Amino acid sequence: MSSIRIAMAQVNPTVGDLTGNALLVTEYYKRARERCAELLVFPELVITGYPPEDLLLKPAFIEDNLQILRELAGKLIGLTTVIGFIDKDERGIYNAAALIHDGSVVGVYHKMFLPNYGVFDEKRYFKAGTSPLNFILKGFTMGLGVCEDIWTPEGPAHLQAECGASVIININASPYHMKKAAMREEMLIERAAANDVTIVYNNMVGGQDELVFDGHGLIIDSDGAVLGRAPAFEEALLVHDLRVREKKRDQDKDGGCNTVRTIKLSPLKQERSEVSPCPVPAASIAALPGPCEEVYRALVLGTRDYGHKNRFSHAVIALSGGIDSAIVAVVAVEALGSENVTCVFLPSKYTSAESREDAVELANNLGVELLSLPIDDILGLYLKGLAPFFKGRGTDVTEENLQARIRGDIVMALSNKFGWLVLTTGNKSELSVGYATLYGDMAGGFSVIKDVPKTLVYEISEWINKSGGSAVIPRRIITKAPSAELKEDQRDDDTLPPYEELDAILRAYVEEDRDIREIQAMGYSEDLVKEVMAMVDKSEYKRRQAAPGIKITPRAFGRDRRMPITNRYKGWH
């Protein structure tokens, strides 16, 4: 058995930053050369970042990406490189992988299976490729694929394997959700066994608006053994000496395989041994993080990248003394550094002494600045001005929303004055049922825990305290009953069912499209299920104006769930 040294560059490109992404490629190229790699693999669409969305409709953007690829190719000498880019022909554009050998593009593969579900809109932009591609390097026959090509059992891998591929190189921009890494590993083990191939699966890493790419690149052999696993949520260069028994190509038997193009790469002029003595790479198999750590690190990476890629160095968060703003502050400090986070405490007469103490303690624990500004006087002046219009009407949710909006105004004023990114603190449970104020607590640039259900907020908070070795988040923040503190003695459970029940119903309804009978069968009363379904449906208008936030569940709000606002479907008769 011969061997080939493969380097997977798990990198973090930025959408639209063609020049910056090209620099990233050359940086990892240099690192791969230092490690004597023979085959270097970059993620899907690494030149443009993923997803470029409607930038893909701009002809100049496509041309610029082609120009960058041409410029890069000439620099990638001395090894073979696989690199994601956008190709173009008279039929349209393609999500493509270039095969660059010693400074020249020697082949291009067009993604054949285009995802057009969930957050994906690839059929909006791309034509589907029709021609699988193998290449032969140092005697290894390898098939090239892009993302969905390997997710689909009907993908090109079986044709590629039939035509002699013993290795499938699959490049990805596969976004994170909880447990996705384990799902992916299972899927790849299945696919590797079914096609009797080793799969080299390289994923992008980094945050892009609502998506986080978790990296987690994998090399898996046909027996299901994990030969390499890149770390989660960080850039990495995974170097691995691959040893594979070459298969006989079926075409040797029957002359077939004309459905797969095969490119035979010439040996490199400069052999590995001539460059420099490189040690044999040690096995590189990163551990999988646990469930809470996984989500936490996704939130940190998503927040850091949203901030930095949009050129915000500093964030501001309104601390209420409650658990949602606490976890957001912890994430922000880890993402941006404590010196780059400012917290504000905006109490009203309904704010408890405990909330103030807890906010102060949290800010101290995190080492962040805490500004304070009571809102009662401003509220009073609004209510005085509105009194003539409100005559004869009782107090209702109007006065509560006004408090939230005053806080929103103050936080936005700080943002405007200092160029700070406002991180909003609402969780998925609240946003699902509309227990949030538009332009109030929903005001801000990025919504860190937008897709984290309240019950998971608690679990992660416990994990944060445990993993840190001390209660960064003051104990009482976790144990006290949650309250919006917008009127006297208010508690969330005055208005909402207990979060354990609410979150279970929401998962079934929002993420799994269960109908009313199925949800009742989980053990909930018809009235409760109807109430929750109706709350979700009628607050769609709020979600449409919500800040973007990090997807961590199989179905997030935003591009992932496209519901009409005008919608009279109730789901029962």
Place this chain on the structure above:
Amino acid sequence: MSSIRIAMAQVNPTVGDLTGNALLVTEYYKRARERCAELLVFPELVITGYPPEDLLLKPAFIEDNLQILRELAGKLIGLTTVIGFIDKDERGIYNAAALIHDGSVVGVYHKMFLPNYGVFDEKRYFKAGTSPLNFILKGFTMGLGVCEDIWTPEGPAHLQAECGASVIININASPYHMKKAAMREEMLIERAAANDVTIVYNNMVGGQDELVFDGHGLIIDSDGAVLGRAPAFEEALLVHDLRVREKKRDQDKDGGCNTVRTIKLSPLKQERSEVSPCPVPAASIAALPGPCEEVYRALVLGTRDYGHKNRFSHAVIALSGGIDSAIVAVVAVEALGSENVTCVFLPSKYTSAESREDAVELANNLGVELLSLPIDDILGLYLKGLAPFFKGRGTDVTEENLQARIRGDIVMALSNKFGWLVLTTGNKSELSVGYATLYGDMAGGFSVIKDVPKTLVYEISEWINKSGGSAVIPRRIITKAPSAELKEDQRDDDTLPPYEELDAILRAYVEEDRDIREIQAMGYSEDLVKEVMAMVDKSEYKRRQAAPGIKITPRAFGRDRRMPITNRYKGWH
């Protein structure tokens, strides 16, 4: 030549209101029967409304729609009906047309061409049909099609015509944009000639979130003559006695045509003449509205339907004394009635006496209530509270935004207290370049002129005054220089290029994906073009949190233009 009486029901269904939409079908069925129609045609997806978006992922929704179709079919006796619904088989779901003959579903056609561009996501949901369908009624051979099937020259119409169809029945949910009616007519004339058929093109009417369906149904013969044209922006039943020379089916010659299913319908038991004596329908050819009227009526219908379909009877608008809020108020009054519109005037020390006079005059002209509440005291209190944080910093856009946000808070408080729909007043030019305050003037439920460029706002305002026969919109509102009045002597053109230039550049950049060189070639300096492009790109985050509003251009913001927020592509080197 024999004749057949066709009735096109141009109806306004509501997304998700399966029962209500079924009632609409039976109501138009009764009207068609009274007119002795033999063939009754409803729009695409009339059972569910269009677009149902992710409701389509709910299995219960699909089942409920099938149940409604079954119940309806039995009631539609004594004639033949074509009706849009969602079909289902083991492969998935289909955008479908049912052929119902005298109370039974006798055939189902699956849309073959699925639009997946612009506002359309049909490949997210539907499988494409593979089998064209003809039916023979009273000796006429007619082909069935759904929307995109006729927009594409490669659509099934040519196969249907080859197999003897002399008429193509095409059902639509074709959304409005400027000049679309004329485009559609041109396209249909081309298609009718190319296939030597008469086309019966029935479109939906009504507003659904950001879309307005304009109706404008057409009957066009193979010579391009318009035999019937339904009115724009309103429900209608267009009845027409169609006379067509039957063609010989090609299969009579060569036995072909097995690519097209053909259903031969039996004669009805009850003949037309037995029902009641019906007069022969007069030619019904509605005039096409002019360019300003067209947009105005789209805005009125879109606003009325967003309000009513979401069960708002009353709207509130902040009048500034400027032209944007003026036109929104005029539209709102036409859409909802003057008794259902409340205006508020929220002056600051920067508000001119002219603005006050103009706002009052406009409200008087429209006969709407005008509330007034100065915001200076509230602003003063915010600034006092923020002063310790802002120490050493000069005045900037922060103080301007705060004024806009105080106004937003007040308008939202009125909305919360009285259940009023807040109509926001920003135009497309402002929203394009970010000349608007998030949570301030952008706060509200529906953004009436969101897709109307400022220059068109002026044109429509002139048209409103002319068509009404008097200056509903006070003359000075149209003639004075536009200003946000957020600081001393402010004018829009302190910050923005003149609107004539800005709008031309915006159209090229936002709607047509022109690159910098192409836009410069239109006669603008490189600096100006770069400045506008950069303003557009960097305000994507604001648009993501904007209220929905009515699409009237070929490319609106919202679902129609999906740009990343995190995006470093500049479009120049």
